[in-house]
Amino acid sequence: MIQFSHVYKTYTGPVHALKNIDLTIDKGEFVFITGPSGAGKTTLFKMLSAYDKPSSGNVNVAGFDLGKIGVEKVADFRRRIGVIFQDFKLLKDRTIFENIALPLLVRGDRPAQIQRRVSEILDHVGLLEKADQRPEFISGGEQQRTAIARALIHQPGVLIADEPTGNLDPSLSEEIMDLLERVCAQGTTVFVATHDLEMVKRRKKRTIQIAGGMIIGDNK
Ligand SMILES: Nc1ncnc2c1ncn2[C@@H]1O[C@H](COP(=O)(O)OP(=O)(O)O)[C@@H](O)[C@H]1O
Ligand SMILES: [Mg+2]
Secondary structure, eight states, X not given: OEEEEXXXXXXXXXXXXXXXXXXXXXXXXXXXXXXXXXXXXXHHHHHHTTXXXXXXXXXXXXXXXXXXXXXXXHHHHHTTEXXXXXXXXXXXXXXHHHHHHHHHHHHTOOHHHHHHHHHHHHHHTTOGGGTTSOGGGSOHHHHHHHHHHHHHTTOOSEEEEESTTTTSOHHHHHHHHHHHHHHHHTTOEEEEEEOOHHHHHHHTOEEEEEETTEEEEEEO
């Protein structure tokens, strides 16, 4: 479960990026976060993924108190979540296979196990044939699926995707959203920030609207 209570985030300026956010999300839910540029979506995701701490209030994810979490526990927490950044953040000098294998290497899995898991997920996201390519030689949609595979390889309980279809054409966007829905159906809580309101309308999922750092709508 994910719980935000009275969460504020103020950057120096001051910029009040989040104001009094109260939010409860159950395990296995699929949630869209929508709002215009500057609304606070990425800031909300940073709070959720322990990349930054709230200025006040509580953020609790899977039993971790993220406002108070220490450095040694952050690594432990991150192993339970998957994050997809808008710009993918793939390693250029590594193959698709190696990019996806990274979280398992870091965790110290054995080579045979890594081989099996990565092959499985490459198949799942339709990239088996691209395993040995480097990111610059595959399409935008394939890079995006690589980023998703890397975020899912360690079977996280929560997947956070910040504008995952921001740079893709409509049919690729639909493909990516189908994939995220399948991941959710298998038990992962999925959060997707987007400003594609047409896509949100079609998907009929819980949609939290934020503007000016505040929740202005929450339609289940
Ligand atoms: N590191 C930062 N320092 C100062 N202001 C920031 C920082 N990050 C974001 N902001 C500001 O906080 C507000 C919310 O930004 P952000 O969460 O990135 O919105 P969104 O992802 O919805 O576009 C914006 O006004 C933005 O300029
Ligand atoms: Mg953003």
